[in-house]
Amino acid sequence: MKHPNLLVLTCFLLFATFAPSGLANHRAGSLILPGILAAGDFNQDGNLDLAVNSEGFDLVAILLGDGNGGFTLAGHFATDTLPKGLQVGDVNGDGYLDVVSCTSWGYDQIVLLGDGTGALHSASPPNEIDGDGEPPRFLLRDFNHDGRLDMAVGAPDDNKVQIYLGDGKGNFPAPPIEVEGVPHGFGMASGHLNGDDNLDIAIACPSRPPGSAQIAILLGDGTGNFTVSSVPITLQPVSVQVGDLNGDGTLDLVVAGSVPGNSSGNFISTFLGDRTGKFSLEQTLSLGSGCLKGDIALGDFDEDGNLDVAFPQSSVQMPGVHGTKVLIFFGDGTGQLTAGPVLTVGTEPHTVIAVDLNHDGHLDLAVSNRTDGTVSALLGDGHGNFTVSSTTSILSPSAPLPDPQTRPRLHNGNCND
Numbered sequence: 046m047k048h049p050n051l052l053v054l055t056c057f058l059l060f061a062t063f064a065p066s067g068l069a070n071h072r073a074g075s076l077i078l079p080g081i082l083a084a085g086d087f088n089q090d091g092n093l094d095l096a097v098n099s100e101g102f103d104l105v106a107i108l109l110g111d112g113n114g115g116f117t118l119a120g121h122f123a124t125d126t127l128p129k130g131l132q133v134g135d136v137n138g139d140g141y142l143d144v145v146s147c148t149s150w151g152y153d154q155i156v157l158l159g160d161g162t163g164a165l166h167s168a169s170p171p172n173e174i175d176g177d178g179e180p181p182r183f184l185l186r187d188f189n190h191d192g193r194l195d196m197a198v199g200a201p202d203d204n205k206v207q208i209y210l211g212d213g214k215g216n217f218p219a220p221p222i223e224v225e226g227v228p229h230g231f232g233m234a235s236g237h238l239n240g241d242d243n244l245d246i247a248i249a250c251p252s253r254p255p256g257s258a259q260i261a262i263l264l265g266d267g268t269g270n271f272t273v274s275s276v277p278i279t280l281q282p283v284s285v286q287v288g289d290l291n292g293d294g295t296l297d298l299v300v301a302g303s304v305p306g307n308s309s310g311n312f313i314s315t316f317l318g319d320r321t322g323k324f325s326l327e328q329t330l331s332l333g334s335g336c337l338k339g340d341i342a343l344g345d346f347d348e349d350g351n352l353d354v355a356f357p358q359s360s361v362q363m364p365g366v367h368g369t370k371v372l373i374f375f376g377d378g379t380g381q382l383t384a385g386p387v388l389t390v391g392t393e394p395h396t397v398i399a400v401d402l403n404h405d406g407h408l409d410l411a412v413s414n415r416t417d418g419t420v421s422a423l424l425g426d427g428h429g430n431f432t433v434s435s436t437t438s439i440l441s442p443s444a445p446l447p448d449p450q451t452r453p454r455l456h457n458g459n460c461n462d
Contacts, residue, residue: 076101077440079413079420080339081131081182084400085142088119088163093402096144097413097420097439098128105131105144106439109163114403114422114434118441122165125151125173132185134194137215147180147198154183154198156215174217178203182233188244189269197246197263199230206230206248208269226273227261229253231304232284232340236296239322243267249282250275251304258282260300264322276324280312284340288352290327290380295320297327297380299354301341311335313354315380327380335368336360338415339396344408346385346399347429351376353385355410357394367393367416375429385429391417391436403434 078101087094092112098105104123108116122144130147137143141159148155156172157165178200188195193213197206198221206224209217230248238245246263258278263271281303290297298316303309311332316324338359346353353375358368369392373385391414402409407427413420418440423431 076416077418078102078415079106079418079439080129080395080415082396082398082411082413082420083131083133083144084398084411085133087142087159087161089141089161092404093400094119094163095411095420096131096133098124098131098146099439100127100129100415103128103148105146105157105165107144107163107165108420108437108439110402112402112404114409114424116420116422116435116437118437118439119163120165121439121441122157123167124148124155124157125153127151128155130180130182130199132183132196134185136185136194136211136213138193138213143215145183145185145196147176147183149179149181152176152179154180154196154209154217156217158215168215172215172217174209175219176200176207178205181231184233184235184246186235186244188265188267190243190267195269197233197235199227199233199248201227201229201231204228204230206246206263206271208271210269222269224263224271224273227263228257228259230261232282234285234287234298236287238262238287238296238318239264240295240320241267245322246271247285247287247298249285249300249302251281251283251302255281255307255309260285260298260316260324262322262324274322276316278314278326280309280314280329281307282314283337286341286343288343290315290352290376290378291317292350292378298324299341299343299352301354301356302337303335305336305338305360307336311337311356311358313341313356313374313382315382317380328382330374330382330384332356332358332372334361338393339413340398342397342399342410344399346373346408346425346431347375348407348427349375349378351378353429354382355397355399357390357397357412359393359395359415369394371397371410371412371423373429373431386431388423388431388433390414390421390423390433391419393417394421409434 125148127150207221232249393416
């Protein structure tokens with residue numbers, strides 16, 4: 046018979062080896078790979094800060110802004126394996142911004158509570174909300190009008206979306222409401238798509254195999270339930286955003302892609318809404334070979350009253366060659382886009398967001414650079430031009446080296462990961 050203390054030690058070591066949280070420094074890869082970005086004032090100093098997930102190191106990094114377009118890494122905060130989606134909001138009603146991350150290989154959503162200093166803390170006990178279908182994206186919104194943030198989480202492998210209603214204390218009790226008929230959903234956006242007071246959802250659904258891609262339209266009833274319809278699209282969408290492109294007071298769609306491994310090249314399409322939740326194609330711009338891995342951004346960059354688009358070109362679809370550009374397109378107020386400046390950022394830009402980083406009233410851009418492990422800040426001048434103000438690494442010099450025993454991940458220049 047084994048000595049009792051030896052048995053306890055053996056059990057502890059096994060737990061530390063396989064546990065998916067604090068005791069195990071699990072990582073999905075050997076590169077930090079920043080992905081989805083979100084902005085908010087995490088330390089309550091009046092300046093916008095940034096949260097960015099790390100697909101390689103399974104963490105969220107917080108970058109504190111100085112109000113002039115500069116950022117300092119405040120810390121790393123552990124999630125579960127392969128974080129993909131990231132949202133920011135006050136989920137527990139304490140007045141501080143919190144961060145929620147959905148993890149594809151963890152099949153869950155991780156709630157990290159902010160303390161108003163720029164630090165994030167796991168709830169006690171840890172709040173890990175089980176999901177399905179390798180969730181890649183989700184939304185944090187109030188879908189049932191109770192003043193509390195809820196979650197709409199994609200489950201692409203199961204062709205559905207799960208709605209978790211929040212209790213306002215940082216919890217999202219199971220079971221979720223399940224919305225079926227959303228095939229292989231990826232990028233998500235929300236807004237009042239049919240003119241009522243209930244939030245609706247648009248989801249980019251690339252097809253497997255190609256040929257039946259769509260934008261799923263989920264019309265909400267104000268209780269957390271949704272009715273599903275679809276808008277067909279011939280290309281492979283990754284990101285969708287909503288906004289009024291033609292000034293008629295009705296929300297429209299901007300859809301962009303293509304998915305990694307595509308043969309059709311990148312594109313942007315605009316769809317005009319009819320205020321009933323239906324959409325018609327207005328324009329498709331072919332952007333040449335390449336892929337998109339994250340999200341585009343909408344904003345009035347030249348301040349003419351019309352929405353414009355920023356597109357991060359993740360790859361140029363050539364072996365070993367990543368993209369380094371963010372493409373700007375100007376809207377004309379009818380739903381049509383024309384090409385604007387081409388911005389140079391870091392290697393393999395993943396996601397771009399449009400916010401005012403330096404308090405001058407003009408929209409700026411923040412871009413996550415996946416291969417470089419950095420975030421670029423670009424200051425706008427209100428005329429559609431942008432200048433890089435800072436590039437900040439999300440890999441701390443004191444961060445531990447990657448665990449060589451972690452499972453391998455694909456990472457190559459022809460956009461297959």
